[in-house]
Amino acid sequence: MGHTATPQEASGRLTVTEHRLANGLRVVLSEDHQTPVAAVCLWYDVGSRHEVPGRTGLAHLFEHLMFQGSYQVPGNGHFEMIQAAGGSPNGTTSFERTNYYETMPAHELELALWLEADRMGTLLTRLDLASLDNQRDVVKNERRQRYDNVPYGTAFERMVALVFPEGHPYHHTPIGSMADLDAASLEDARQFFRTYYAPDNAVLSVVGDIDPEQTLAWIERYFGSIPPYRAKPEPRDGSLPETIGEELRRVIEEAVPSRALMAAYRLPQDGTRAADAADVALTVLGGGESSRLYNRLVRRDRTAVVAGFGMLRLSGAPSLGWLDVKASGEAEIAVIERAVDEELARFAAEGPTPEEMERAQAQLEREWLDRLATVHGRADEFCRYAVQFGDPALALTAVDRVLRVTAEEVRRVAADLLHPRNRGVLVYEPTGEPPEAEAEETGGPAGPPVPDVPADPDIAPGTDAAEVGEGPEEPGRSEGGGESPTGSEVRQAAGPAVDAATAAPEEERQ
Numbered sequence: 001m002g003h004t005a006t007p008q009e010a011s012g013r014l015t016v017t018e019h020r021l022a023n024g025l026r027v028v029l030s031e032d033h034q035t036p037v038a039a040v041c042l043w044y045d046v047g048s049r050h051e052v053p054g055r056t057g058l059a060h061l062f063e064h065l066m067f068q069g070s071y072q073v074p075g076n077g078h079f080e081m082i083q084a085a086g087g088s089p090n091g092t093t094s095f096e097r098t099n100y101y102e103t104m105p106a107h108e109l110e111l112a113l114w115l116e117a118d119r120m121g122t123l124l125t126r127l128d129l130a131s132l133d134n135q136r137d138v139v140k141n142e143r144r145q146r147y148d149n150v151p152y153g154t155a156f157e158r159m160v161a162l163v164f165p166e167g168h169p170y171h172h173t174p175i176g177s178m179a180d181l182d183a184a185s186l187e188d189a190r191q192f193f194r195t196y197y198a199p200d201n202a203v204l205s206v207v208g209d210i211d212p213e214q215t216l217a218w219i220e221r222y223f224g225s226i227p228p229y230r231a232k233p234e235p236r237d238g239s240l241p242e243t244i245g246e247e248l249r250r251v252i253e254e255a256v257p258s259r260a261l262m263a264a265y266r267l268p269q270d271g272t273r274a275a276d277a278a279d280v281a282l283t284v285l286g287g288g289e290s291s292r293l294y295n296r297l298v299r300r301d302r303t304a305v306v307a308g309f310g311m312l313r314l315s316g317a318p319s320l321g322w323l324d325v326k327a328s329g330e331a332e333i334a335v336i337e338r339a340v341d342e343e344l345a346r347f348a349a350e351g352p353t354p355e356e357m358e359r360a361q362a363q364l365e366r367e368w369l370d371r372l373a374t375v376h377g378r379a380d381e382f383c384r385y386a387v388q389f390g391d392p393a394l395a396l397t398a399v400d401r402v403l404r405v406t407a408e409e410v411r412r413v414a415a416d417l418l419h420p421r422n423r424g425v426l427v428y429e430p431t432g433e434p435p436e437a438e439a440e441e442t443g444g445p446a447g448p449p450v451p452d453v454p455a456d457p458d459i460a461p462g463t464d465a466a467e468v469g470e471g472p473e474e475p476g477r478s479e480g481g482g483e484s485p486t487g488s489e490v491r492q493a494a495g496p497a498v499d500a501a502t503a504a505p506e507e508e509r510q
Helices: 007-011 058-065 077-084 106-125 129-148 155-163 178-183 186-196 212-223 273-286 292-300 333-350 354-371 375-389 392-396 398-404 407-417 487-494
Strands: 017-020 026-031 037-044 088-093 098-105 202-208 246-254 260-267 304-312 319-327 422-430
Touching: 026 212, 026 375, 037 106, 037 375, 058 088, 058 098, 058 129, 058 186, 077 088, 077 106, 098 106, 098 375, 106 186, 106 202, 106 212, 129 178, 129 186, 155 246, 155 260, 155 422, 202 212, 202 375, 260 273, 260 333, 260 407, 273 292, 273 304, 273 319, 273 333, 273 354, 273 398, 273 407, 292 304, 292 319, 292 333, 319 333, 333 407, 333 422, 354 375, 354 398, 354 407, 375 392, 392 398
Parallel strands: 026 202, 246 422
Antiparallel strands: 017 026, 037 098, 037 202, 088 098, 260 319, 260 422, 304 319
């Protein structure tokens, strides 16, 4: 392969420094003075895999509750203050983490840090039964809009329950069970927050046009006195045998636009060389319109209008290779499935060609560069590698592993894992008219759900569990209310004046 571009070449020489406060909060800082923008990303090491049976959905519910007010920022103040300052906030939940982020004009960075600290330290002062019930209803409405009333909307939820056995921490998706949410008490919610929303269970990254010394001083001021929680339980073991050992199959008759074949293959955990080889294999097989499956099913056989393969990287359980094929016209699923298996068997025997290897590795390299192209993307990747692999700087060299994978390694992982006895299969057969998706509260049309992978996933190769999350575009946001203050007015009225821990009674963190 020719010269390999790096984020340093694309954006100038990047540096990453890591610090740890006395309360355990890990801080990652990276300067980039190309534009006057700063990104704040806060990862909490809690996702749906940390939930226990009977209490699913709490991680995602808290993503909503975190936008419902804290001690010094009531109601929708977090959104209003960030947006009034010219920034944009959001949050997502996945199997493995919950993240919150703001992209700000650089001169408003202090405001974003103060807001994040205030809700980490004082959310429980505002959490009451009324707000809990309100957000339960929001989540239920989200489920209707993004799962139940969307064609193929529950596919990922069904597949996860199929390929991860009962009782496994990944057996349920972040949206959780509505019955479990109804059963959760206010004390359940409070204890969940105390356990997981603590500085020693978080990584804070700040990337962009920053002064590292001043930024670290602000972080120390606003986060430094928030007490840690040292009794966090270990997540349940997510390990499984290398292969499923059989084909698991469900036929679903629903009002969908066309027949569909979806399959999930058990693949190696993220962070391993075998996972990188699998990523290359799936890219060759189904990563775009030049892939083998697209050429066979869409172009040659004309039995499909969609044919793709992508990888959901997981660090706490086996990853998944997701096959998504939408049939053309009256094409039979059995015919499509035979063609898929023929292509997989041929690939397992012959492996990729040199041209396919070069194209797939270049595609994965481009996707890596895209993730690091913005200050927000970089901040998120630094958090990911800090939480899941212990070193944020690995984000800057992650592509090197993919580029070192050999064609024989790619062939071998396909032969070992991409076969019928290592997959779950969903077959969709249409009945009647597909439901019309309800409009979202924001006024836009409802899209497919966004759990760890979309319910109708055209998963980009290299997608990991952190890149796609469960959550509305603007969690808990209200369109009502009066005129938002400007950034300067925010500071005078309720801005960074006191630290988060001393602003509220200490027992709220105990």
